[in-house]
Amino acid sequence: MSVSDATTALTEELAARDDMIVCEGLNKWFGDFQALDQITAVIKEREVVVVLGPSGSGKSTWIRCINRLEVHQEGRILVDGVELTNDLRNIEKIRSEVGMVFQQFNLFPHLTVLDNITLAPIWVRKKPKAEAEELARSLLERVGIPEQAEKYPGQLSGGQQQRVAIARALAMEPRIMLFDEPTSALDPEMIKEVLDVMKELALSGMTMMVVTHEMGFAREVADRVIFMEDGQIVETGTPEHFFTNPQEERTKLFLSQIL
Amino acid sequence: MTMPMGEGAVTAAAPAEAWADEREPAQKPEEPSLSAGEWLSRNLFSSAVNSVLTVVFTLLVLLAVRGLLNFTFSEERTWRAVKTNMRFLFTHAYPQEQYVRIWVCVGAIAVLSGLSIGLLAKTGRGISLKKLSMNLMGSGALIALGILLREPSAVVGDEGAVLHRDAAGAAGDSFVGWLDANALTVLGVLVLANVALAGWFHLQGTYLQGGPGPRVAHGVLVLASIGVLIVEQYAAGEVVREPFSEAMSDRAWWWLAAALLAGAGAAAWFGLGDSRRRNTFVPAMHVFFVVAGMAVLSGWVYPWGHYAFLEGEFISEPGSTVAMTTKLPWTVMWILLVGAYMLGRSLRTARAGPRLRLPLNLLWLLTPFVLYWAVLRDPDLDWDHVLTTDIPMALFFAAFGGLAIWFLAHPRVGEAGRIMAVVLVGVAALNWVAAFFGWYPMLQKARISFLLLAVIALLAHNFAGDRTQRMRLVAAWVALMAVFHWLVTLVNSPSTVKTPTDALVGGFSITLIVSTFTLLLAFPMGVLLALARTSKLPIFRVLSTVYIEVFRGVPLITLLFFFNVIFNLFLPQNMSLVDIAGATVGFALFSAAYLAENIRGGLQAVRRGQYEASDAVGFTTVQRTLFIVLPQALRVSIPPLVGQVIATFKETSLLAVVGIFDFLFIADKVISAQSEFLGVKREGLLFVSFIYWIFAYNMSKHSQRLEKRLGVGER
Ligand SMILES: Nc1ncnc2c1ncn2[C@@H]1O[C@H](COP(=O)(O)OP(=O)(O)OP(=O)(O)O)[C@@H](O)[C@H]1O
Ligand SMILES: [Mg+2]
Numbered sequence: 001m002s003v004s005d006a007t008t009a010l011t012e013e014l015a016a017r018d019d020m021i022v023c024e025g026l027n028k029w030f031g032d033f034q035a036l037d038q039i040t041a042v043i044k045e046r047e048v049v050v051v052l053g054p055s056g057s058g059k060s061t062w063i064r065c066i067n068r069l070e071v072h073q074e075g076r077i078l079v080d081g082v083e084l085t086n087d088l089r090n091i092e093k094i095r096s097e098v099g100m101v102f103q104q105f106n107l108f109p110h111l112t113v114l115d116n117i118t119l120a121p122i123w124v125r126k127k128p129k130a131e132a133e134e135l136a137r138s139l140l141e142r143v144g145i146p147e148q149a150e151k152y153p154g155q156l157s158g159g160q161q162q163r164v165a166i167a168r169a170l171a172m173e174p175r176i177m178l179f180d181e182p183t184s185a186l187d188p189e190m191i192k193e194v195l196d197v198m199k200e201l202a203l204s205g206m207t208m209m210v211v212t213h214e215m216g217f218a219r220e221v222a223d224r225v226i227f228m229e230d231g232q233i234v235e236t237g238t239p240e241h242f243f244t245n246p247q248e249e250r251t252k253l254f255l256s257q258i259l
Numbered sequence: 260m261t262m263p264m265g266e267g268a269v270t271a272a273a274p275a276e277a278w279a280d281e282r283e284p285a286q287k288p289e290e291p292s293l294s295a296g297e298w299l300s301r302n303l304f305s306s307a308v309n310s311v312l313t314v315v316f317t318l319l320v321l322l323a324v325r326g327l328l329n330f331t332f333s334e335e336r337t338w339r340a341v342k343t344n345m346r347f348l349f350t351h352a353y354p355q356e357q358y359v360r361i362w363v364c365v366g367a368i369a370v371l372s373g374l375s376i377g378l379l380a381k382t383g384r385g386i387s388l389k390k391l392s393m394n395l396m397g398s399g400a401l402i403a404l405g406i407l408l409r410e411p412s413a414v415v416g417d418e419g420a421v422l423h424r425d426a427a428g429a430a431g432d433s434f435v436g437w438l439d440a441n442a443l444t445v446l447g448v449l450v451l452a453n454v455a456l457a458g459w460f461h462l463q464g465t466y467l468q469g470g471p472g473p474r475v476a477h478g479v480l481v482l483a484s485i486g487v488l489i490v491e492q493y494a495a496g497e498v499v500r501e502p503f504s505e506a507m508s509d510r511a512w513w514w515l516a517a518a519l520l521a522g523a524g525a526a527a528w529f530g531l532g533d534s535r536r537r538n539t540f541v542p543a544m545h546v547f548f549v550v551a552g553m554a555v556l557s558g559w560v561y562p563w564g565h566y567a568f569l570e571g572e573f574i575s576e577p578g579s580t581v582a583m584t585t586k587l588p589w590t591v592m593w594i595l596l597v598g599a600y601m602l603g604r605s606l607r608t609a610r611a612g613p614r615l616r617l618p619l620n621l622l623w624l625l626t627p628f629v630l631y632w633a634v635l636r637d638p639d640l641d642w643d644h645v646l647t648t649d650i651p652m653a654l655f656f657a658a659f660g661g662l663a664i665w666f667l668a669h670p671r672v673g674e675a676g677r678i679m680a681v682v683l684v685g686v687a688a689l690n691w692v693a694a695f696f697g698w699y700p701m702l703q704k705a706r707i708s709f710l711l712l713a714v715i716a717l718l719a720h721n722f723a724g725d726r727t728q729r730m731r732l733v734a735a736w737v738a739l740m741a742v743f744h745w746l747v748t749l750v751n752s753p754s755t756v757k758t759p760t761d762a763l764v765g766g767f768s769i770t771l772i773v774s775t776f777t778l779l780l781a782f783p784m785g786v787l788l789a790l791a792r793t794s795k796l797p798i799f800r801v802l803s804t805v806y807i808e809v810f811r812g813v814p815l816i817t818l819l820f821f822f823n824v825i826f827n828l829f830l831p832q833n834m835s836l837v838d839i840a841g842a843t844v845g846f847a848l849f850s851a852a853y854l855a856e857n858i859r860g861g862l863q864a865v866r867r868g869q870y871e872a873s874d875a876v877g878f879t880t881v882q883r884t885l886f887i888v889l890p891q892a893l894r895v896s897i898p899p900l901v902g903q904v905i906a907t908f909k910e911t912s913l914l915a916v917v918g919i920f921d922f923l924f925i926a927d928k929v930i931s932a933q934s935e936f937l938g939v940k941r942e943g944l945l946f947v948s949f950i951y952w953i954f955a956y957n958m959s960k961h962s963q964r965l966e967k968r969l970g971v972g973e974r
Contacts, residue, residue, distance in 0.1 A: 069871050095877040106872035110890045110969075119886060120876035126670040128725045172876055 018045040020080055020176050020207045021066060027074035028061060028231075035061045036072065037231040045175075048208045050218040050239075053228035054254060059211040062228070063178050066209070067098045080175060096124055099169030103181040105161045107153035113140070113164050114149040117171045125172060132171070139167040143197050159190030163197055170201075177201065179210040215258065219243060227251050307457040310477060314453045318446065318484055321408065325488060328409045331945070334421065340936040341946045342566040343573060347929070348946070351765025351920045353635075355569065357756050360637065361768075362588045364630045369596040371626060375619055376544060377603020378612060385540040392527035392536065399521025406513050407489050411506035414499045422499040442491040449484045453477060548597055555593045558586035573935045627775045628746055635763050638752035645748060648702075653744035656708045660740065661733045663712065667719035668729040680716040687713040704747040708740065721881040762839045765920030767950065773843050773921075774908045780847035781907075785854025789892075790884065792855065793862050803855070810852035816916055818845040823917040838919055850907045857903060861896030862888065894969050901962035905955045912951075923947055 021043040028036035035058045043049050051059045064070040066077060068084055068091050077084040079094045108116050117136035121127040127135070140146045143163040145156075153161055162182055169177060179198065183191040195217050202208055202221045212218065218225055218239055225242040227235045227250075235248045246252050304310040330336075341348070350361055413421045438445065456476050493503055501509070528536065557563070558581040565576040580586070606612050632638065663683070667676045687709040693699050694706060715736065722732060754763065762769060791803035810818075819842055826841030865888050873883040893900070915924035926943030930936055 067875055069874060092877060092879075095875065098875075100872075100875040102868060102872065102875075104868050106866075106868035108869065108872070108887055108891075110894065120878065122724070123721070123882050123886070124877040126724045126728075128727070168876065 019043070019078075020045050020047070021209065022078040023062075023066075023075065024077075025075035026062070026065065026072050026077065028058075028065065028070065028072045035231050036065070039075070039231075039233055041226065041233060041236070043176075043207065043209060045207055046205045047223045048202045048206075048210065048221055049224045049226060050222040051209065051211045051226045051228060052213075052218065052254070053234075057228045058231040059228055060180050061231075063100075063180050063209060063211055066178060067095050067100055069100075096172055097174050098176045098178060099172055099174035100178045101162070101165050101169055101180070101182045103184050105153070105158070105165045105185070107161055107165055107168070109153050112150055112152055113145075113156070116153065116164060117168045120168070121171050136167070136171055139170050140164075142170075142200075143167050144193070157190060158186045159193045162186065162190075162194045166194075166197055166201070176207045176209070179208065179212065181211050181213070183212065183214060213258070215243070227254065229254070304477060307460065310457045311454050314477065314481055314484075315450060317481065318450065318488075321404075321485060321488060324405070325408045325410075325492075328405055330941075332409055334413050334415075336942055337936060337939045338942055339566060339575065340930050340933075340939040341942050342564070343568050343575070343935070344925070344930050344933075344943075345566075347568060347766060348922065348925050348943070349767045351769070351925065352759050353764050353768075354756060354758060357637070358584070360634050360756070361764075362591070363634050365588075365592055366595050367626060367630060367634075369592050370599040371619070371623060373596045373599025373601075374603040375623070377600040377605075378607050378615060378619065379603075380544075385542040386546060387537055388527055388531060388539045388541065389536040391541060391546065392524040395520050395524030396528065397524075399517045399519070399524060402513060402517035402520065406507070406510050406517065408492075409510075410492050411500040411503070412509065414501055423497050438487065438491050442487055445487050446484055449480050449487070453480045456480070544600065548593075548600070551593060551596075555586070555589050558589060568933075573933075624779075625742065627772070627779065631763075631772060631776075632746060632749040635756070636749070636754040637756050638749045639755045640748070640752050649744060649748045652702070652705060653740055656705075656712070656744070657737045657740040660708070660712045660715075660736050663716060664719055664732050664736050665729055667716055668723045668732050670723045670725075672720065672723070676720055680713070680719070683709070683713040683716045704744060707747075708743070711739070711743070718881060721879050721885075760920055762919060766925050767922045769839065769914065769919060770908070770911045770922045773839055773846065773911045773914065774904075776843045777846040777850060777907055777911075778904060780843070781850040781854055784847065784851035785858055786889065788851060788855035789858035789862055792859055807852045807855055810849055811856075813849075815846075815849050815910060816913060818849050819913060819917050821845065822848075838917065839914075842914055842917055842919065846907065846910070850903060853903050853906075854900065857896045857899040858892060860899065861892035861894070864895045865891045894966075897962055897966050897969070901958060905958055908955060908958070909951060922950070 019042050021041075023039050023041050026036050026039035027034065037058075039062055051063065053059050061070055065072045066079065066084075072084075080097055082090050082094055084090060084094060107113075108119070111119065114133065114136055117139060118129070118132040121132040121135065122129055125132075137146060137149060140149055143166055145160050145163055148156060148160060148164070153164065156164065162185075166182075182198070183194050186194065191214070195214060198208075198210070198217070199221050210217070210222075220239075222239050225237060225239055226233055227242070227246075227248075229250055235242070235246060235251045237246075242251070243255065246255060303313040350358075353361060416422045460472075493500060493506075500506075507514070531539070561580065562578050563581050565574065565579045565582045567574040567582060606615060663679065666672065667679060669676075687706075690701060690706045690709055694701065694703075719732070722728070756763060758764075764772070788803045788807060791799040792807065794800055794803075822841040822845035823838060824841075826844055869887055869891065870883065873887045878886070912921060912923040914921040915927070920929065923944075926947045927940060930943050931938050931940045
């Protein structure tokens with residue numbers, strides 16, 4: 001049995017279970033620089049995974065590969081049983097199931113908050129406008145800013161903008177949410193309001209993959225912590241295990257620097 | 260530097276107004292207005308250097324204004340040439356008995372403008388009474404200054420010739436004569452005194468603290484300089500000029516106007532307290548309506564005189580009021596404009612108001628076509644052909660295309676939709692290939708309809724949705740087909756309006772028509788070119804780059820000559836369009852290249868995060884471009900786009916080189932060849948520049964307002 005047959009068998013077998021994201025031997029290069037090196041990981045339904053690692057370790061690159069904002073060169077990614085290939089139909093399908101929240105919010109500045117949230121449900125999900133607006137208002141309620149619906153993003157604080165961005169992603173009714181350092185661009189007093197929303201989301205059973213430097217969030221909410229360095233996964237484990245009893249030298253070094 | 264005192268104060272107050280439009284600012288503590296002297300010393304004489312600059316540039320501006328006034332109002336000017344040829348300048352030889360069509364066009368635009376402004380425009384707070392009264396006083400003062408600065412009229416002898424001084428009577432004996440000879444020296448001395456004064460006070464370190472001394476001294480010196488400029492005129496040159504007292508009484512009407520304006524301004528200023536005049540606002544549109552209304556009214560009461568050039572006859576009746584054929588239509592236009600505005604205002608608060616936005620904007624888009632092809636051209640429809648061919652064909656495309664779109668816009672049409680779209684594209688392409696080889700005959704409009712349908716079929720899945728959404732798409736298609744087939748039918752029918760030239764109208768109308776159609780063609784082209792140039796597909800990138808570089812590298816005039824000659828060769832047999840069609844296409848191809856570059860700049864300003872966020876929520880490339888990227892890119896590129904629009908508007912004056920009777924051509928060549936006005940050019944040129952300037956200035960003002968309004972929520 002050749003190597004590729006083995007991986008196919010493995011991924012197929014894995015995908016049959018309740019696995020939301022399966023990454024299998026991912027390799028990615030930017031030019032000559034290898035940003036991802038043999039990443040293999042499985043994220044299960046309703047699981048909350050926090051990805052940690054020093055700057056430049058490839059956390060963003062990995063998370064962005066999962067909804068094809070970056071294209072991986074080797075290995076396989078399966079999202080909810082659908083493999084990411086160049087086939088546009090698969091990409092469309094996966095993107096409509098995966099919500100993403102960015103460090104810089106990336107709200108659409110020319111649209112009101114309400115339009116920011118309803119645009120994709122109307123045009124991608126083909127929802128009637130009234131229904132989409134109703135959903136948008138209930139989501140704004142959920143993230144705690146129902147009164148800001150008619151404003152423009154530029155008129156909101158950073159924390160409010162990030163909560164709108166979360167609502168925008170949720171409006172597509174995704175099964176998976178990806179967060180790439182959602183609180184790094186925020187002032188300290190706004191971080192909590194965003195983290196609270198994320199906690200509530202985790203408790204409601206959303207499958208989440210979160211890149212963050214908020215150790216408190218990782219300890220309290222994560223089911224699993226993945227530590228990356230130089231494009232590789234160095235160590236994986238539950239938060240207690242990870243923060244109290246790390247196995248790898250590199251993990252210990254990292255933790256000693258940030259804790 | 261031309262800034263009169265009033266203007267400066269206005270700009271100083273502007274920033275507060277800029278953002279007050281959109282959000283409620285926190286209540287700013289009231290600061291009382293500065294007194295005039297205080298304002299002057301803070302803004303114009305705040306330091307030695309500033310006060311010297313103020314004085315020197317004020318004098319330079321006054322000199323320039325005096326030159327312009329003397330040129331404009333000189334006895335040597337034949338303004339009758341412009342007055343007589345007013346219609347000629349604006350519409351050229353459009354037949355007199357059909358002239359009502361012109362007025363219908365102007366009226367339609369007046370109604371649409373009124374409605375749009377009333378319904379859509381963000382009016383903000385309007386103009387404060389402070390600003391208004393300052394402007395009134397300022398214009399009164401400007402008129403008074405103008406009266407004084409203008410050269411006195413030359414004295415005309417009994418035989419009608421201008422009287423000249425004999426050598427003996429020339430300058431030298433009186434003080435005025437001496438001043439004339441030494442005006443420059445005196446001015447120079449005054450300016451130097453000013454500089455010295457400013458420098459001395461500056462060295463003392465007491466310029467502003469030193470009490471009213473320096474200000475009064477400066478004031479006296481500046482007034483003395485202006486006095487020199489005025490007095491010196493009364494002895495200038497070789498000709499005999501009327502004395503001061505006569506000159507002033509000759510200009511009684513102007514004095515009256517100046518006094519009325521300044522008086523009204525002063526009454527408003529002093530009648531209200533400082534805080535009331537700053538916090539009472541008048542809508543800007545109302546001020547405009549009043550001014551326009553007074554202009555129209557003056558046509559009925561003031562003896563402007565009746566001048567015309569009708570059927571080869573020059574009419575000249577100085578003492579009478581304006582002709583009925585002028586004052587009546589303009590009165591109707593004013594009523595239409597104001598009426599439509601009031602209608603728009605009342606609809607704004609109505610429930611249907613917001614829903615009228617889209618139809619109104621579409622109407623604007625349609626208006627140029629309807630006005631030119633249906634109203635001005637009065638097509639002679641061949642009803643047999645219309646009933647047997649045109650209408651059935653339009654119905655067929657509406658029904659067939661409507662069904663196809665209904666099917667294609669179903670959210671779950673999937674693979675079947677793609678196949679159907681490809682088939683439609685194939686048919687459309689085949690039709691054009693067939694036309695090229697002459698395999699089977701087909702009306703051109705059928706080919707174009709097929710092509711439109713194919714493009715829409717390719718795009719339909721991007722706009723798929725629920726039943727209402729699909730109904731909307733089908734309705735849009737049916738409307739598009741109705742309008743398209745109707746317009747093609749109009750274009751294919753001969754015109755019943757007979758004019759001596761190939762183009763229906765000339766003069767300023769042709770400027771407006773050509774620039775409007777140029778922009779309607781060039782704008783979509785520019786957007787497509789810019790998108791192609793930034794696209795991922797190399798073939799698009801290369802094609803668009805080549806196009807842009809070629810058209811930017813060729814002089815516009817070459818293009819005009821070229822398209823003027825070859826355009827009709829590309830048209831199907833038995834069809835020929837007038838000259839201006841070729842010229843318009845040439846203009847459009849040229850501006851499209853420039854617009855594309857401007858829009859590309861805007862596209863590059865859209866952050867990468869915007870693309871990523873659009874992709875992450877699952878937009879297709881078309882949706883991302885239409886909903887997210889283009890709106891942001893276009894907003895960024897408003898200033899250069901408007902610059903390009905203004906450039907295109909002015910470049911239409913090149914139409915003259917391909918023998919089209921455009922605005923400039925009439926002023927420059929046609930009027931100066933008339934027997935009455937042989938060689939009279941300057942008046943016409945000045946008038947043409949003035950009209951061009953008014954339009955260009957308004958466009959640039961409007962774009963600034965647009966920018967400000969679209970800037971909402973920008974970080
Ligand atoms: N578009 C790109 N072109 C070239 N190199 C890139 C690109 N994007 C990322 N890289 C490189 O890949 C490596 C991983 O980057 P990545 O953004 O994934 O790091 P990260 O772990 O998210 O770091 P941080 O915590 O600073 O966000 C870095 O060394 C970076 O320089
Ligand atoms: Mg990162």
